[in-house]
Amino acid sequence: MNPSSSLSRLARDRGGSPISDLMKRALDNPRLISLAAGFVDPASLPIDPTRRAVDAVLGDPASGRKALQYGTTIGDPSLRSRLVRRLELEENALPGQFEGVLPRMVVTNGSQQLLYLVAEALLDPGDIVLVESPTYFVFMGLIEARGARVIGVETDQGGLNLEALEATLERLEAEGDLPRVKLIYTVSEHSNPTGISLAEDRRAPLVELANRWSKDHQIFVLEDAAYRGLSFSGREPSSVWRHDEEGRCVILARTFSKSFSPGLKTGFGVLPEALVDPVLSLKGDHDFGSNNFAQAVLDRALADGSYDAQVAWLREVYRTKCDVLLGALEEHLGDVEGVSWTVPTGGLYIWLTVPEWLDTGKDGPLFSRALEHEVLYVPGVYAFADEPGPVPTNHARLCFGVPDEDQLREGARRLAGALASCGEH
Numbered sequence: 001m002n003p004s005s006s007l008s009r010l011a012r013d014r015g016g017s018p019i020s021d022l023m024k025r026a027l028d029n030p031r032l033i034s035l036a037a038g039f040v041d042p043a044s045l046p047i048d049p050t051r052r053a054v055d056a057v058l059g060d061p062a063s064g065r066k067a068l069q070y071g072t073t074i075g076d077p078s079l080r081s082r083l084v085r086r087l088e089l090e091e092n093a094l095p096g097q098f099e100g101v102l103p104r105m106v107v108t109n110g111s112q113q114l115l116y117l118v119a120e121a122l123l124d125p126g127d128i129v130l131v132e133s134p135t136y137f138v139f140m141g142l143i144e145a146r147g148a149r150v151i152g153v154e155t156d157q158g159g160l161n162l163e164a165l166e167a168t169l170e171r172l173e174a175e176g177d178l179p180r181v182k183l184i185y186t187v188s189e190h191s192n193p194t195g196i197s198l199a200e201d202r203r204a205p206l207v208e209l210a211n212r213w214s215k216d217h218q219i220f221v222l223e224d225a226a227y228r229g230l231s232f233s234g235r236e237p238s239s240v241w242r243h244d245e246e247g248r249c250v251i252l253a254r255t256f257s258k259s260f261s262p263g264l265k266t267g268f269g270v271l272p273e274a275l276v277d278p279v280l281s282l283k284g285d286h287d288f289g290s291n292n293f294a295q296a297v298l299d300r301a302l303a304d305g306s307y308d309a310q311v312a313w314l315r316e317v318y319r320t321k322c323d324v325l326l327g328a329l330e331e332h333l334g335d336v337e338g339v340s341w342t343v344p345t346g347g348l349y350i351w352l353t354v355p356e357w358l359d360t361g362k363d364g365p366l367f368s369r370a371l372e373h374e375v376l377y378v379p380g381v382y383a384f385a386d387e388p389g390p391v392p393t394n395h396a397r398l399c400f401g402v403p404d405e406d407q408l409r410e411g412a413r414r415l416a417g418a419l420a421s422c423g424e425h
């Protein structure tokens, strides 16, 4: 009997994650320095603030019982209204200005769940999602699982290139495919995988563009701001979402995973009116409510100021780690022709470019040399959609989240060694 014969088509077609295979390799060799895992810095995880928040939640019987009981699908009311008030501050709005946002504020199991729910609510097989080239590869996987098409749009130093986006939409219209375009996806802040943010002066025009191209149906913009808060300069422009004055175009996806703790696996979304009921009813099928205890703990940490203190500290931690890796790349690869890298505005990632003839893929020469040199990266090919092609094969994502400063220096040295050994052949 074929062991997979009882599986659904979805499960059969899905396949394994390329990244989990990479992670396994990292675990198999303790000497390996992994610049691959997109994990946060383990040393700065907020143990004390979390303990204080847990004690406060459980210290009071009423709040303890509430936190340990089921919650509601949309999320904890206290947390949701606190998040709306925080959005007013972050987005330079007046107090009370976002009151109307509250019914559209949904707490989710990390932002990943919101991305999934949005895909589930919007995409039928053959529908089209436009993404940045390169983009967050996990999202592409879940679009493809729905049988939808992913089409990449060029990016530059300012993130998504709006002229290229416009040209893609014109081409799709000419081909008769415009009615299938449902979503434009942007990782607006300190992107995974490039570390680059969407330029401030592209944010309002992106909303205008999506609305202008919305003919028979709304083309939504999914703003994945997973790394918001982790800016090295401490300054971030208003979200794309802020420019959606009518609240009908932009889906904002946020998370506490990067700015506080991925273990709490809590995020939130602000949805356009038309998506609230569909997303909530799908979310009800998933879980009828996210982890209520984690929501209560986060609500406490936000209320007592420890969340803000943690984020302020994390910005320093990551800026220092990023500088260390940038410095080491400069030292070991600065003079190598055809090699360059992005200078991130924040977040956890640097995007490396190597000469075009050098394939960074899992079966290419650099990857196996890197493993011999005991350093791991994520091959860039995963971050590109197949369309419009061809997919560039000379990039790598480097994450400075997990390794300490010495390991970052050594990791860059090993990577340079691996690269040099490819040049010899």
Ligand code: PMP
Pocket: 038, 109, 110, 111, 112, 113, 136, 187, 192, 224, 226, 254, 255, 256, 257, 262, 265, 266, 267
């Ligand atoms: N979006 C981006 C761009 C990410 O990098 C990640 C995590 N790697 C997520 C969403 C999902 O994170 P979480 O579900 O933990 O919020």
